[in-house]
Amino acid sequence: MKAEGLLVVGNDHPRVEAEKKARGDCQYTNDISLPNMLHGKILRSPYAHAIVKRVNTEKARRLPGVKAIITCEDVADRFLLRIPGVHFTKKTRLQDSHALEREVRYVGDRVAAVAATSPEIAEEALELIEVEYEELPAVFDPIEAMDEGAPLVHKTVMIGNELVELKSNVFGHTSMAIGDVDEGFREADLVVENEFRTGHPHNVPLGRPTCIxxxxxxxxxxxxxxxxxxxxxxxxxxxxxGIPLSKIKVNRMPLGGAFGYYLYLHFNDPICAILALKTGSPIKIEGTREECFIEGGRHPAIIRLKTGVKKDGTITAMDMRFIDSQGAYASGSSIVRLACGFFISMYRCPHRRFEGFSVYTNTR
Structure with missing residues (x-):
């Protein structure tokens, strides 16, 4: 029914991009080609944890069509900001990655990048780059990563404006309690303890990550x-x-799906920017489907939940221990505060306790 005198409520409003998408006329980032545009590709680590001792690019540079090669030696030793937020404070904003790494921390981590006149030449150049690695111990399970003496994924990270030395792989810890949880369990007629483990599902947007x-x-x-x-x-x-905000213009482009995958800065973006500034030419980096899976996805979690209930179904106490398997790099901060908020706020229960940990592992 059409609402009289109203422009929005009760009226149909077709999506502005619907017709273009239905006709196949919508232009995505992948469709764009600029004059004199070069194509970038990224060399990735075959090791889960290693030091990059030496990178020899001599053969790759001699390949016709190669215009630039960068390694960690060519980029500033500057931490990436991967997601901004006015809610970040000096205690919560976490930065732990660089455009290219001297110490690689998962299979697929970024070692070098090439700009060439075609994607095929760039791929061929990657195969000509010789890298000497010093393999380091790695840890893949978050429980093992929390153990004392486990191999450290990161030795230092930036928190706020301070460089912080890490003593363990736990970089985020949140705890909160309401009421008296122990008393709540004493009041219960039944206490149930469960452990839940989530996998690492991926967003899998149809449109692959592309930056120009x-x-x-x-x-x-x-x-x-x-x-x-x-x-x-x-x-x-x-x-x-380290570029003034006023000198960067970002064009809004349609997405072929996202589901949260494109909320934060992908590593392709700063690498693409560095190559463009180095060559003076437009650069396009279009990730493959395999590379799409290297970043993103929900964090695997281990959730241990203890619940006390009365015979009438009343919940008397809840106690959660939440372990967030972050992977090798955080996108901005620990997510355990989010998990804590959901747990504490969603149940009618007088006694609740939450303890959560975000843990680094040598995984994507």
Whole structure:
């Protein structure tokens, strides 16, 4: 029924992009081609944990069509900002990654990048790069990673504006209690203890991660990227590269699905930007489907839940221990505070206790 005198309520409003998508006329980032555009590819580590001792790019540089190669020696030793937020404080904003790494921390981590006149030449150049690794002990299970003496995934990270030395793989710890949980269990007629483990499902957006960076006058950039937030991407690139925010323009592009996958800065984006500034040419990095799976996905979690109930179904006490298997890098901060908020707020129970840990492992 049409609402009289109202423009929105009760009226049909077709999606502005619906017709273009239905006709196949919608232009995605993958469809864009700029004059004199080069193509970038990323060399990835075959080891879960290793030091990059030496990178020999001599053969790759001689390949016709190769215009630039960068390694960790060519990029600033500057932590990436992967997701901005006004809610971050000096105690919560976490930065632990660089555009290219001297110490690789999972299979698929970033070692070097190539810009060439075609994707095929860039791929061929990757095969010509010689890398000497010093393999290090790795840890894959979050429970083992929490043990004293477990191999450290990170030795230092940036928290707020301070460089912090880590003593363990636990980088986020949140605890909260309401009421008297022990008393709540004494009041219960039945106490049930369960352990739940979640997997690592991936968002799998149809549109693969793609970034195009075009250098503009004065050391600036114009960017086309698969992102869910043009302003957050602009903020992250400016902070990560040390470029004034005013010198970066990010164009809004349609997405072929996202489901949260494009909320934060993907590693392709700063690498693409660095190559563009180095070569003075537009650079396009289009991730493969395999590379799509290297980043993103929900964190595997281990949840131990103890619940006390009365015979009439009343919940008297709940006690949760939540372990978040973060992987090798955090996208911005620990998620255990989010899990704590959900747990504490969703149940009618007078006695609740939560303890959560975010844990680094040598996984994606």
């Amino acid at each position: 960076c075009k250098p503009v006058g004065g050391g600036g950039l114009e960017v086309w990227s698969t992102t869910q937030g043009i302003h957050s991407l602009r903020w992250c690139l400016a902070d990560s590269l």
